[in-house]
Amino acid sequence: MQNKFSVVVLEDELTTRERLVRVITSSEQFTCLAACETLAAGRRALDEFTPDILLLDIDLPDGNGLELISYLEGERAKTKPVVVTVFEDSRHVMEAISVGAAGYVLKDDPSISIEQALLMILEGGAPISPAIARQILLKFKDTQATSDDATDELSSEVAEDAPEEHKKIESLTPREREILVMVSDGFTDKEIAREKNISYYTVTTHVKRIYQKLSVKTRVEAARQAIKHGIIAQT
Amino acid sequence: MQNKFSVVVLEDELTTRERLVRVITSSEQFTCLAACETLAAGRRALDEFTPDILLLDIDLPDGNGLELISYLEGERAKTKPVVVTVFEDSRHVMEAISVGAAGYVLKDDPSISIEQALLMILEGGAPISPAIARQILLKFKDTQATSDDATDELSSEVAEDAPEEHKKIESLTPREREILVMVSDGFTDKEIAREKNISYYTVTTHVKRIYQKLSVKTRVEAARQAIKHGIIAQT
DNA sequence: CTGTAGATCACTAGTCATAGGTATGTTGAC
DNA sequence: GTCAACATACCTATGACTAGTGATCTACAG
Numbered sequence: 095m096q097n098k099f100s101v102v103v104l105e106d107e108l109t110t111r112e113r114l115v116r117v118i119t120s121s122e123q124f125t126c127l128a129a130c131e132t133l134a135a136g137r138r139a140l141d142e143f144t145p146d147i148l149l150l151d152i153d154l155p156d157g158n159g160l161e162l163i164s165y166l167e168g169e170r171a172k173t174k175p176v177v178v179t180v181f182e183d184s185r186h187v188m189e190a191i192s193v194g195a196a197g198y199v200l201k202d203d204p205s206i207s208i209e210q211a212l213l214m215i216l217e218g219g220a221p222i223s224p225a226i227a228r229q230i231l232l233k234f235k236d237t238q239a240t241s242d243d244a245t246d247e248l249s250s251e252v253a254e255d256a257p258e259e260h261k262k263i264e265s266l267t268p269r270e271r272e273i274l275v276m277v278s279d280g281f282t283d284k285e286i287a288r289e290k291n292i293s294y295y296t297v298t299t300h301v302k303r304i305y306q307k308l309s310v311k312t313r314v315e316a317a318r319q320a321i322k323h324g325i326i327a328q329t
Numbered sequence: 330m331q332n333k334f335s336v337v338v339l340e341d342e343l344t345t346r347e348r349l350v351r352v353i354t355s356s357e358q359f360t361c362l363a364a365c366e367t368l369a370a371g372r373r374a375l376d377e378f379t380p381d382i383l384l385l386d387i388d389l390p391d392g393n394g395l396e397l398i399s400y401l402e403g404e405r406a407k408t409k410p411v412v413v414t415v416f417e418d419s420r421h422v423m424e425a426i427s428v429g430a431a432g433y434v435l436k437d438d439p440s441i442s443i444e445q446a447l448l449m450i451l452e453g454g455a456p457i458s459p460a461i462a463r464q465i466l467l468k469f470k471d472t473q474a475t476s477d478d479a480t481d482e483l484s485s486e487v488a489e490d491a492p493e494e495h496k497k498i499e500s501l502t503p504r505e506r507e508i509l510v511m512v513s514d515g516f517t518d519k520e521i522a523r524e525k526n527i528s529y530y531t532v533t534t535h536v537k538r539i540y541q542k543l544s545v546k547t548r549v550e551a552a553r554q555a556i557k558h559g560i561i562a563q564t
Numbered sequence: 565c566t567g568t569a570g571a572t573c574a575c576t577a578g579t580c581a582t583a584g585g586t587a588t589g590t591t592g593a594c
Numbered sequence: 595g596t597c598a599a600c601a602t603a604c605c606t607a608t609g610a611c612t613a614g615t616g617a618t619c620t621a622c623a624g
Binding site for chain 4: 267268269270292293294295296299300312
């Protein structure tokens, strides 16, 4: 019988951590070397062990779990990092991938189990949740598109990203942009209505359209998009 | 009543074609304008209609379905092409994406239904099967690795500003920071509660304290502060 | 031991936001 | 003149958020 593959878990939240450990230890093929709940503890665990797989959360009390991925370079390169998290926005996903995540699985994703994910890694695959896949596809289409036109953009110091996403922002009408700016500045719909001397209902209608065009569901998400695309100043 | 979203199906194999049409016509939100079984017929259908969505197979008796995707440029750009196929090798996948597929779904994929895929498209998403996502992720990591000077430094060099404001952020407890991160990522209090396995009331209490400490009144303002002070990444 | 800070939970009342609709008037393009 | 896009306005559920208040528990410093 071949040795089991080793795993280190880094997850602050108790029940999820226990779930991960349970899955690993109850498997024939895996063994759990350590289960940490802080970034610092994770780093110590990686000083002690060089597991085959590192399951890590992003949002930890003492920092960003992704920092540990770069820590795996060199001596510890044998360890494949798999992100297990709730964040499914493209920012987190892309950050994880750009620092070298070998997989990205959403907590509580019924369509991909933790054990499946671990097995995929061993086969050289890249376990990934469907929801995440979408984000990657969109981004990928980006880089494809942007690398086509080598015509330089002197202008925007705003990060060149997804034409798909740019299109979304650009499809906003002037009035909608004005409203988005105020939304992003923390004004309520009622305040915006007063400020612009239009009906409250009109504001809600604009806001609805903005959400549809940006594919978001809340003002916070809309504000994030606005900042990301330079619609509003963020110094 | 708003019009239903229109779909054209291009699939040579009878049972799959019927299945697709059945799903579409039985849905409240979609209507099927045409169901074709050859490339030529598909082209004719696109001359006649400009559907919201084109579901297409790759392997057709008279050619490669992907040809139709480039046919959608210009006048017909409104139509989003979604590939529905059995091919899961990276060559087919990459080809489809590079010609502009908005989605890539495997036939008989239990983890993503056709109707789900259609809805994702309307929301500006990109439906994709997990198995396909893996291929893309691997490719993506390649291109990242080869052209990796441009990848920005994620290290935060947040502008040093008003010290009093820094104090505000710094007065947040670790737990409060975690909550703030999730608030800034657009999660609702309820979602945060579920994720962190604490009561909804506890979340609202944390949020209240955060507002007090940051001297704000809404989540959007709190998110702005969080971004400004580098508590969360803004890629 | 006592006080303080942090994290947890609870309830209520009032306000706001979001998601469905529907509808009207203006403008500019074809 | 018709059509499409835009801005405007209204209505109604339902759910989410905010503010105020009070309370328990743990851990740790003094």
